Amino acid sequence: MQDLAHFFISIAQLLSQPVIILVLFCSTFMGIIFGAMPGLTATLGVALLTTLTYSFNESIALVSLLAMYVGAVYGGSYTAILLNIPGTAASAATAMDGYPMAQRDGAGRVLGLTTTASAIGTIIGMLFVVLLSPLITKMALQFTSFEYFLLALFGIIISGTLTSSDLVIKGWIAGLIGLWMSTIGRDQLLMYPRFTFGNPNLDSGLEVVAVLIGAFGIPQIITALRARVKLAKPVRIKRVLPEFGTMLRNLPTIIRSSLIGVGIGAVPGIGEDIAGWVSYGTAKKFSKTPDEFGTGLPEAVISTETSNNACIGGAMIPLLTLGIPGSPPAMMLLGALMLHNITPGPMLLIENPNFIIEVAAILLLASVSMWICGITLARYVTRILEVPQTLFMPVIGLLCVIGSYALGLKIFNLFLMLPIGLLSYFLIQMKYPIAPLVIGVILGPMADTSLRRALMVSQGSIAPIFERPVSLALFSIIVLLILSQIPWFKSLFGRVQREISSKFHHSH
Structure with a gap:
């Protein structure tokens, strides 16, 4: 009850500040534009926006x-529905039924469903x-250094396993490259310089935000400028009407898709695009008319848009409780x-007990703001799609440069951002x-310091990993993830599975 009271107090405090309301709607609108423009x-x-705040x-x-x-996760559905070109990876599954439905029933109806979903x-x-x-935080407070090391390693391994479009080992290699990059600078236990080559700018390690802008921003700009995608004129939208009756009829789909979105969002580094596709496949499996998927079914559109937005909350859970981002x-x-x-x-709930409640209140207001913007501004937002993409990208590039420099006003961040961006671009190409x-x-840093601290406490022994239930479970999962990609283990597991299945059928 106390949390509920604080939740409503947080909402009231936010709504009592006109500046907050203005920022809320402006940021939502910017997010929708970023999501709607392919390449952003x-x-x-x-x-x-991080650098501007x-x-x-x-x-x-x-x-x-x-x-x-x-706003950005939702905005990707605009081009998916109007042009059959997903604005973001998260809206790729929406295009499967959103575009055919828009051609048949009108874009206004589809956007009403996707906005509400x-x-x-x-x-x-x-x-x-x-x-x-709060439950995960209580559990995490019981963790020792070995659990934190294994948790960090699990995050890297699972992210590499699930995000690789080619060989899984490529995802693991990318994770190990990132792990090595995190060791640059003075180590946090003994302050000994590592891989700094005598450069004092590297003593504090790589600036995380500069790395993030380089890794995600530069490849996106280069790819968009090389592709030079020419968008067709989107269908004009007369009116966007939410269909609450259709939403009620698809309540089981909404609940199932939300659970899928939250679950996938909580897995480190996966993201909204995977949630959308998994939800789409599950909706098709449970549908009474699976053959009609791809022809413009409302339940298909509702499933993907509910799931990829529920993924936002899922991604917040490991971020706030464990310091591990979910997307x-x-x-x-x-x-x-x-x-x-x-x-x-x-320690976040101890240092700032009300922070998670405040984040939840902001998420609720952001969802309301997104719904209002989506319903009232759809006709005008879609006209931005007619602006050539090549005009946007140089501006985005300039913002990346300004943003990286603005962090501490260090020119070195630019020398850091550009090579990491180019490295990321070539890695994506491969x-x-x-x-x-x-x-x-x-x-x-968490993996490095946790492992070394744990080994110091245990005097070099790794036995505590096998003596504590949580660390043993994490270690077993990591080993199984790695073994599952080895051919002989795959064939052995498949053979055992077939034998169990055949015995089960014989017994019945």
Whole structure:
């Protein structure tokens, strides 16, 4: 009851400040534009806004960043529905049925469904943040250094496993590159310089936000300028009407998709695009008319948009409780929180007991703001799609440069951002995922200091890993993840599975 009271007090405090309301709607609108323009992503939008919020107070910074995040994940559905070109990876699954439905029933009807589904998904994700975060924090407070090391290693391994479009080992290699990059600078235990080559600028390590802007921003700009995508004129929208009756009829789909979104969002480094596709596949599996998927079914559109927005709340849970971002935009949020001297993790609820409730209140307001903007401004936002993409990209490049320099007013951040951006671009061209690399940079310090501290306490013994249930479980999962990619283990597991299945059928 106390948390509920504080939740409503937080909402009232935010709404009582006209500046907050203005920032909320402006950031949501910017997020929708970033999501709607192919080549501009939620991750890039949050990254650029992070650098602009450097001088803001904590409340305004949080409102602007979370509203940008929510708006951008939703905004990708515009081009998916109107042009059959997903604005963001998160809206790729929406295009499957959104575009055919827009051609048949009109874009206004589809956007009404996606806007309402996105708002509901965000709100359900927010509820899970409030319900699960205290439980996970209590569990995390029991962790020792070995658990923290294994948790960081698990985050890197699972991110590499699930984000690789090619060989899984490429995801692991990207994660290990990020892990190595995190060791640059003076180590946090003995302050001994590592890989600094005598350069004092590297003593404090790599600036996380500069790495994030380089890794996600530069490749996006280069790819967009090389592709020179010419967008067709989007369909004109007469009116966007929310269909609450259709939403009620699809309530089981909404609940199922929300749970999928929250679950996938909580897995480190995965993101909203995976949530959308998994939800789409699950909706098709449970549908009474699976053959009609791809022809413009409302339940398909509702499933993907509910899931990818519920993923936002899911990504907040490990970010706030463990300091591990659940999605690429959440990585940017981690960097932003650090800029404002907020350290996510198990101690957050002790140092700032009401912080998670405040984040939940902002997410609720952001979902309402997104719904209002989506319903009232859809006709005008879509006209931005007619602006050539090549005009946007040089401006985005300039913002990346200004943003990196603005962090501490260090010219060295530019020398850091550009090579990391070029490295990331070439890695993407070779089908190496970037999310594990960034997760490695973020989780590297935790993995490094936790392992070394644990070995100091245990006098070099790794026996405590096998003596504590949580560390043993994490170690077993990591080993199974690695073994699952080895051919002989795959064939052995498949053979055992077939034998168990055949015995089960014979017994029945």
